[in-house]
Amino acid sequence: MKTFFNLVQEVQKPGLCYRCGGCVTFCTAINYGALEIDQNGKPVYGDIEKCIECGLCYSICPEIKDLDEETKRNAAWSEPIGRVIETTVVRASDSLVRDCATDGGAVTALLLHLFDRNRIDGAIVARPVGRFQRQPFLATTREEIIESAGLFFDTSHGMKRFSDQYVTFSTIEEFGSVIKKGLSRVALVGTPCQIKSLRKMQVLNLIPSDAIKVCFGLFCSGNLTFGVKEQQKLADIAGIEWDDVSRINLRDKLMIILKTGEVKTIELDQIEEIKRYACHYCSDFSAEFADISFGGIGADEGWTTVITRTPLGRAILADARSRRSIEQYKIEDNAEFASSALQKVRRASAAKKKKARYKRRSLQVKSVQVKV
Amino acid sequence: MIDPDLSRSDSVKDHGVQMPVELGKESSNMIKDLVMSVLPDGGNLNLCFTCGACSSGCPASGLAGMDPRKFVRMISLGLDKEIMTSEWVWMCTTCDRCVHVCPMDIDIPQLVFIIRSNWPEDKRPKGIVEFCSTALKNKTCSPMGINAEDWQFIVEDVADDIRETQQGFEKLNVPMDKKGAMLFLNQNSKMPAEAPAKMAPLWKIMHLAGADWTYGSTGWAAENYCMFLSDTGAWENLVRTKAKIIEDLGCKVLLNTECGHDFFAVRKGLENFKIPHTFKVKSIIEYYAKWIRQGRLKVNSDWNLDLKIKFTVQDPCQLVRKGYGDFIADELRFVIKQVVGEENFVDMYPNRSNNYCCGGGGGAMETDFNRERLQYGKNKIDQILETDATYCVTPCNNCHSQIRELSHHYNVKIKPVHLWTILCLAMGVLGENERECLGDDLKRVRL
Numbered sequence: 001m002k003t004f005f006n007l008v009q010e011v012q013k014p015g016l017c018y019r020c021g022g023c024v025t026f027c028t029a030i031n032y033g034a035l036e037i038d039q040n041g042k043p044v045y046g047d048i049e050k051c052i053e054c055g056l057c058y059s060i061c062p063e064i065k066d067l068d069e070e071t072k073r074n075a076a077w078s079e080p081i082g083r084v085i086e087t088t089v090v091r092a093s094d095s096l097v098r099d100c101a102t103d104g105g106a107v108t109a110l111l112l113h114l115f116d117r118n119r120i121d122g123a124i125v126a127r128p129v130g131r132f133q134r135q136p137f138l139a140t141t142r143e144e145i146i147e148s149a150g151l152f153f154d155t156s157h158g159m160k161r162f163s164d165q166y167v168t169f170s171t172i173e174e175f176g177s178v179i180k181k182g183l184s185r186v187a188l189v190g191t192p193c194q195i196k197s198l199r200k201m202q203v204l205n206l207i208p209s210d211a212i213k214v215c216f217g218l219f220c221s222g223n224l225t226f227g228v229k230e231q232q233k234l235a236d237i238a239g240i241e242w243d244d245v246s247r248i249n250l251r252d253k254l255m256i257i258l259k260t261g262e263v264k265t266i267e268l269d270q271i272e273e274i275k276r277y278a279c280h281y282c283s284d285f286s287a288e289f290a291d292i293s294f295g296g297i298g299a300d301e302g303w304t305t306v307i308t309r310t311p312l313g314r315a316i317l318a319d320a321r322s323r324r325s326i327e328q329y330k331i332e333d334n335a336e337f338a339s340s341a342l343q344k345v346r347r348a349s350a351a352k353k354k355k356a357r358y359k360r361r362s363l364q365v366k367s368v369q370v371k372v
Numbered sequence: 373m374i375d376p377d378l379s380r381s382d383s384v385k386d387h388g389v390q391m392p393v394e395l396g397k398e399s400s401n402m403i404k405d406l407v408m409s410v411l412p413d414g415g416n417l418n419l420c421f422t423c424g425a426c427s428s429g430c431p432a433s434g435l436a437g438m439d440p441r442k443f444v445r446m447i448s449l450g451l452d453k454e455i456m457t458s459e460w461v462w463m464c465t466t467c468d469r470c471v472h473v474c475p476m477d478i479d480i481p482q483l484v485f486i487i488r489s490n491w492p493e494d495k496r497p498k499g500i501v502e503f504c505s506t507a508l509k510n511k512t513c514s515p516m517g518i519n520a521e522d523w524q525f526i527v528e529d530v531a532d533d534i535r536e537t538q539q540g541f542e543k544l545n546v547p548m549d550k551k552g553a554m555l556f557l558n559q560n561s562k563m564p565a566e567a568p569a570k571m572a573p574l575w576k577i578m579h580l581a582g583a584d585w586t587y588g589s590t591g592w593a594a595e596n597y598c599m600f601l602s603d604t605g606a607w608e609n610l611v612r613t614k615a616k617i618i619e620d621l622g623c624k625v626l627l628n629t630e631c632g633h634d635f636f637a638v639r640k641g642l643e644n645f646k647i648p649h650t651f652k653v654k655s656i657i658e659y660y661a662k663w664i665r666q667g668r669l670k671v672n673s674d675w676n677l678d679l680k681i682k683f684t685v686q687d688p689c690q691l692v693r694k695g696y697g698d699f700i701a702d703e704l705r706f707v708i709k710q711v712v713g714e715e716n717f718v719d720m721y722p723n724r725s726n727n728y729c730c731g732g733g734g735g736a737m738e739t740d741f742n743r744e745r746l747q748y749g750k751n752k753i754d755q756i757l758e759t760d761a762t763y764c765v766t767p768c769n770n771c772h773s774q775i776r777e778l779s780h781h782y783n784v785k786i787k788p789v790h791l792w793t794i795l796c797l798a799m800g801v802l803g804e805n806e807r808e809c810l811g812d813d814l815k816r817v818r819l
Contacts, residue, residue: 086715087677314715322760331678339677 002058004035004051007043011063014363017042018223018278020190022197023057029208056206062196063278070203071196075289075309081349082288086308086317087342089299089329100149103251103296104304106326107216108149110292110316111187113325115142119316120213123187140183189216191223192284199289214312217287219295219305219345221250221268221352222279230274237271238264251296281363283356285349292317297348298341303329305341401450407486411479419476420444426470426480431728431751435744436460440470440480447483461487462497463744465736466600467689467729489602496601499738503597504606511590513610514561515597520589524548526564527571527587534572538803544579549621550586555659556623556651557585558594558614560631560769569805573792574629574656576801580670581663585627591617594629596637600735611641615649626653630790632690632768633733639695655691657767660795661703664710671798673713675818683712683794684720684761686752686775687727688768698724707791708765711798718759728752730766732774749778756786762811767791776809787811 004023011017019041027035035057036046045051059066076083091104097112098105114120122140125148139145188198195217201209224230235242238256246259254266272280287293291313298305308314320326329337408414426440433439438460446455466481474480488496503515510519518526531546538544547553557578563570578585591614598606615638618626628635639653663669685708687693692701701724709717720727731748739745752775756764766772766788775788789809796802797810800818807815 086713088680308715331680336678338680339674342677 001053001055003053003055004045004057007058007061011061012042015277016063016281018062018193018282019043020062020193020197022060022062022194022201025208026060026201026206027057056204059204060197060200060206062193062200067200067203071199071289074203075199077288081286081346083309084307084342085310085314087338087345088306089303089337089341090306090321090326091303093324093327097146097149098302100146104299104302105149106304106306107189107294108145109326110216110320111145111189112142113320113323114187114214114316115145117319119185120187121183121185123189125189138186184211185213186211187214187216188212189218191218191220192287192289193282195287195290196284214316215290217290217293219286219293219297219348221285221348222275222282224271224274224276233274234266234271237266240264249296280359281356283353285352286345295345298344299329305345307342307345400452403447403452403455403487404450406490407447407483410486411482415483416476416478417444417448420448420478421476423475425473425475429469429473429728431731431748432460432464435463435748443483444478444480455487456490459741461491462739463736463741463748465689465729465731465734465748467733468694469689469729472693472725485602489604497735497739499740500597500601500735503595503738504601504603507593507595507597507610508606511613512561512593513591513595513613514593515595516561516565518561518565523564523592524589526568530568530571531575534575540801541576541579544575546575547586549589552622553584553586554623555583555585555625555627556618556621557587557627558629558634559587559592560629561593561595562769573790573796573802573806576796577660577669577792580799580801581668586621586623588617588621594631594634596634597735597738599633599637599641607637607641608645611638611645612647614638615642615647618651619649623651626651627659628653628655630656630767630769630792632688632770636690636694655696655700657700657704657707657791660707660791664707669795669799671711671795673711673716673798675798676713676716679813679817680716681712681763681813682716682718682759682761683708683763683765684718684756684759685765686730686768686771687724688771689727689729689733691768692727693725701725704767707795711794718761720755720759728755730771730774730778732770737770737773745774746778746781749774750782753778753782753784753786757784761786762813763787763789765789765791765794
C-alpha cells in the first residue's frame with residue numbers, strides 16, 4: 001500500500017507536485033486530518049499520527065497513473081486533446097460581466113446562468129485579495145461570483161494564480177467548506193491538474209467530490225510565480241517599473257497593462273523561468289477532463305474560446321445560449337472562427353505535451369558510460 | 373405560422389369527436405369474434421383498461437372522430453357497422469406507437485389490419501390498390517411499373533453519366549445480378565422512375581466502402597403496398613419473388629436501403645408465411661455505421677465546425693419500433709453524429725422506439741385523406757421545430773416525402789434529407805446536381 005510517504009518520495013522530491021491540493025482536500029474532508037498545506041502551498045504531514053495509511057491521497061494525485069485508465073474511460077477521453085463535442089467562441093451577453101473580465105467573461109456568465117437557473121448552490125472560484133493575489137473561495141451568491149470575476153478571469157489563459165507566495169493548491173482545499181455549508185451542488189472552476197484530481201476522486205466516489213456537479217476547466221500553459229524576484233525580472237524584460245503595472249493578462253503572449261493604458265507584451269518563451277517548477281512536466285493544456293474548457297487563445301479580444309466535452313457541458317452551453325446568457329461569435333465576422341480556435345488550442349496543447357515529454361526524459365535515470 | 377383551421381380543437385369540432393357513440397340495436401360481434409379467432413390470445417381485447425395511453429400518444433387521435441381507445445371499445449361493444457364505415461383505419465399509419473405504450477399489449481394496428489382486409493374492395497383507397505396490383509404484374513415488384521429492361525437501362529445510363537462526369541468515380545460499378553455477391557441491395561422505385569440521378573449518392577457510398585454488392589434485375593423494388601392493403605396473399609407473393617432472386621443469386625444479406633416499410637414487410641413476411649431462406653435482412657444504416665467504424669467510409673464533420681448547422685432525425689417506425697428497436701436508432705445516431713458533428717445533432721422528444729410517426733406510413737401517402745394526413749403530421753412539425761434544427765434526417769422515403777410536404781404546408785423552414793446525401797457531403801463526394809433537397813447553406817459545401 002502506497003501512502004503519503006510515497007507521494008513525497010515519488011512526486012514531491014522530483015519536483016512534480018503541482019500543488020493542486022487534492023490529497024489534503026480529501027484527508028481533511030473525511031476528517032482524518034493527517035495532512036495540511038504549509039505556508040508555501042506544499043502538502044505536508046500535519047499530524048502523522050493521524051494517518052491511517054488508507055492510500056487514497058496517493059491514488060488521486062494527478063501525477064500518479066493508478067487511476068488514469070478509469071478516469072479516461074469515464075470522460076470518454078480520446079487523442080489528441082480529450083473529448084471535444086463542440087468548439088465555439090462566445091462572450092457574456094451582459095456587458096457588466098464583460099467589463100469585469102478581460103476575455104469574453106464566459107466562465108462568469110455560465111456560473112451566473114447556472115445560479116440563476118437554480119442548478120448550483122455555489123461555485124469554487126478565486127477572488128482577488130490584492131493586485132496579484134487571489135484566494136480560493138466558495139461563492140454562494142450572485143454577487144460573490146461577480147466579485148470573483150475580475151482578476152481571476154482576466155487571466156483566462158490559465159494561470160489564474162498571480163500571487164506573491166500564494167500558490168495554486170488551495171482552490172480544491174476550499175472543498176472543506178462545501179461540506180460544512182451543506183452544499184450539494186457546486187461548480188468547480190480550476191486548472192487542468194485540479195480537474196484531474198477531482199475526476200480521480202470521482203472515480204473512487206470519494207467525498208467531497210460527489211458535491212461537485214460541474215467542472216469548468218481553464219486552458220493552462222503553466223502557473224506563474226509572482227514573487228518580488230519574478231516581478232523584477234518581468235519589469236526588466238518589459239522595460240518598465242513594476243509599480244506602474246495595472247493588470248496582467250495571458251493569451252498568446254503575456255500582456256502587461258500599465259496604469260497609463262499602455263500594453264507591453266512578453267513572449268511566453270521569456271517567462272519560462274518564472275513558471276512553477278512542476279508545471280514544466282504537465283501535459284494537459286486544455287483541461288481535458290473538464291465538462292467545459294475555457295480560454296482566451298484562439299478568440300478575438302473580448303471573446304472566449306469554449307470547448308464542451310461532456311453531454312452535461314454541452315447542455316449547459318446550449319441552455320445558456322438559448323436563454324441569451326451568452327452570445328456566440330458571428331460566422332459573418334469570421335467564417336472559420338470555431339475551426340481556427342480549435343486548431344490553435346490543438347497547437348498549444350501539442351506544444352505543452354512536447355515540452356513535458358522532453359522534460360520528463362531528463363528525469364529518467366541514465367546509465368553511466370564508462371570509456372575503457 | 374400554423375394554419376388555425378388545422379389546429380386540433382377545430383378538427384375535433386369538424387370530425388365530431390365529442391358526439392357520443394350510441395349503442396344501436398344492430399350491434400353484432402362479427403368483428404370481435406373474427407379478431408379473437410385470428411389473433412393470439414384473442415388479441416387481448418378483453419384486457420383493455422381503457423387507460424388511454426394509446427390515444428394520448430397517437431397522432432391520429434381525433435381524426436374522423438376516432439382514436440385507438442375508442443376503436444378498441446367499439447369493437448368490444450360490437451359496433452361493427454360504425455367500425456366498418458370509419459375511414460380512420462386508412463388514416464392510421466399502423467406505426468405501433470399505441471402497442472408500444474399499452475400496458476396490456478393489445479395490438480391495435482393488427483385490428484386495423486384485419487378491418488382493412490375486410491373492407492369493401494371498391495371502397496379501398498385507389499392509390500394503394502393501384503400500387504399493389506401494378507407491383508404484382510411485374511417480377512421487379514415495382515409499384516411504379518418499371519420492368520426489368522427499363523430498370524437495367526436506367527441504372528446503366530445514370531452510372532455512365534457518373535463515370536464520365538464525376539472525378540474519382542471513373543471506375544464506378546453498379547453490379548446487376550452478380551452471382552454470389554454478399555449483399556443484395558433493394559431500391560425504392562420512385563427514384564428510378566422520377567429522379568434517377570438521386571440514386572447516385574448511395575452507389576458512391578457502396579463504391580467507396582468497397583462493398584461486395586449487387587442489384588437484382590427482378591425483385592429489387594423496396595415497396596410492398598399489398599401489405600398496406602392487408603392483402604395477405606399478394607403481400608406473400610411479393611416477398612416470395614424477392615426471396616427467390618436473392619436465393620438464386622446466393623446473396624447472404626438482403627440489404628434494405630433507406631426505407632422503412634419494406635424492411636418490415638420482408639422480415640415479417642418471411643416469418644409469417646414461413647418462406648424458406650438462407651439470407652439475413654439488414655438495414656443499410658447498420659452497414660454505414662460498420663463501415664465508418666472500420667474506416668472504410670472516411671467521414672468527418674469538420675465542414676460543420678464553423679457553420680454549426682443543426683440536424684435532427686426522424687426514427688422510421690418500421691425500422692426502429694417495429695424493426696430492430698433502439699439498437700438501430702443508436703446506430704443511426706452514431707452515423708449522423710459522425711457526419712454532422714455531435715454538437716450539431718439535436719434529438720426530438722420523444723425519440724427512438726418511443727418516437728411519433730410522421731404520418732407518411734401505412735400507405736397514407738397514397739390515400740385521398742390529405743387533409744387528415746397533414747393534420748396528423750402537425751405533431752411532427754412541432755416536434756422538429758422544438759429542436760431548432762434546419763434539417764431532419766429521414767432514412768425512409770415515406771418519412772422524407774411526408775416531412776417535405778409538411779414543411780411546405782405549414783410554411784416552416786425544415787428540410788428532410790436522406791442519410792446518404794449528408795454522408796456523401798461529409799466525404800466530399802456529393803455532386804452539384806445531387807443537392808436538390810439541400811438549402812442554400814449547403815449548396816456549395818465541400819463541392
